[in-house]
Amino acid sequence: MKNLNYCYRCGRELVKRTDEGRERYYCENCSDFVYRNSVPVAGVFVVKDDQVVLIKRGGEPHKGKWSYPAGYLEYDEKPEDGAVRELEEETGLKADENCLKLVATIQLEHPDKYVVGNAYAVHHQNVEGKLEPGDDAVDADFWELDKMRSRVEEMESPKIIDAAEDAVKLVHRSG
Numbered sequence: 001m002k003n004l005n006y007c008y009r010c011g012r013e014l015v016k017r018t019d020e021g022r023e024r025y026y027c028e029n030c031s032d033f034v035y036r037n038s039v040p041v042a043g044v045f046v047v048k049d050d051q052v053v054l055i056k057r058g059g060e061p062h063k064g065k066w067s068y069p070a071g072y073l074e075y076d077e078k079p080e081d082g083a084v085r086e087l088e089e090e091t092g093l094k095a096d097e098n099c100l101k102l103v104a105t106i107q108l109e110h111p112d113k114y115v116v117g118n119a120y121a122v123h124h125q126n127v128e129g130k131l132e133p134g135d136d137a138v139d140a141d142f143w144e145l146d147k148m149r150s151r152v153e154e155m156e157s158p159k160i161i162d163a164a165e166d167a168v169k170l171v172h173r174s175g
């Protein structure tokens with residue numbers, strides 16, 4: 001994990017200081033801690049039988065790996081809104097926001113931060129549009145759970161497979 005070097009407010013070089021039993025970054029110019037938080041993302045598993053839509057990542061990190069369609073939330077954006085927006089940007093599919101079910105949170109490590117995904121599931125019948133990769137995705141396709149398990153090295157993380165499995169179960173259980 002990369003270090004944090006400078007204060008985002010004033011540009012001063014940060015020092016380390018212990019706070020509540022944890023070593024944190026501190027700016028002596030601002031007389032304040034510079035907290036490092038995980039970053040929220042949101043995404044959607046579109047479920048059809050025992051398959052989910054995955055996208056092939058066109059950008060770093062994990063370029064060329066398959067993942068669920070997801071992306072960063074804007075600062076004032078609700079997770080459900082961000083999930084629907086990212087799904088459409090990356091796959092061309094438009095999900096009915098009222099049909100989203102929260103299925104998992106997925107923590108993934110990037111070189112400079114941890115991201116925490118709010119992962120939703122939706123039945124493909126509650127989705128419109130033609131599956132087509134867009135934005136940062138270079139490919140988009142339905143993957144069976146078995147195919148994901150047998151090609152785990154092509155996944156961004158095995159956590160994606162666990163969440164996909166939960167998405168399939170949740171969608172079929174609730175009809």
Ligand SMILES: [Zn+2]
Pocket residue numbers: 007008009010011012027028029030031
């Ligand atoms: Zn500062």
